Amino acid sequence: MNTTMADGASERLDAQIADALFGQPGMGKLDVANRLRELRGAGLPLLADAGIPVLLSPTGEPNTARNRLTETAQAMDLRPATIPDTPEVRGILGRPNSWCSPWANVLRMRGDAIPCRAEEEQAAVIRFMLNHYLANGTAWAETAGAELEAIRKADSEAVGNG
Known part of the structure; x- marks a missing residue:
């Protein structure tokens, strides 16, 4: 399976993201990441301030999507339903x-x-x-x-x- 993007598509996507976030389409991925870290400071991920809930792990660190899915699956009761099939x-x-x-x-x-x-x-x-x-x-x-x-x-x- 070919997982590479068409010629220039990756760069165009980077430019669109940088333009949407900062109005600066010439920024690369590393520049965007550094600017986001700078804006965030030492706090929670930047989107936490936009009303998007960020769940914290037991250690107080922001959970990744994979951690949240794992914790949700572990918390679910996957036993058969209590209503019998009669x-x-x-x-x-x-x-x-x-x-x-x-x-x-x-x-x-x-x-x-x-x-x-x-x-x-x-x-x-x-x-x-x-x-x-x-x-x-x-x-x-x-x-x-x-x-x-x-x-x-x-x-x-x-x-x-x-």
Whole structure:
């Protein structure tokens, strides 16, 4: 693979960078680097003053992009998801949004603030069902149904229909 730049492209790029940074297109890479060091002084990299966050390593030195990526990867939890892949979970996650509206209406009765959009209703209902699944396993449908029934009953009694 040819990694060299076309004739003069490198010099043109250097000139454009120097012109953009300092209005002096005749500066070479070394001149630009020295001028940036001079402007920075002994502090953080120059772009830190422009609102671009610069992460510091544990020793207080600015991190390179490679260090930041490595630290991010090490901090991530790469274990399998805690929600198991079971028929029940697939059934919960596969609920179409149109199916969720009646359940969302009951959840609103208990005070849940669910916007009247199909996607929001679906998210609220799936979260409700998953919470029951995570708490009760395969008995989630019975416990969720019992909670919904209790909400309906409490709402009915509150409006005098019970």
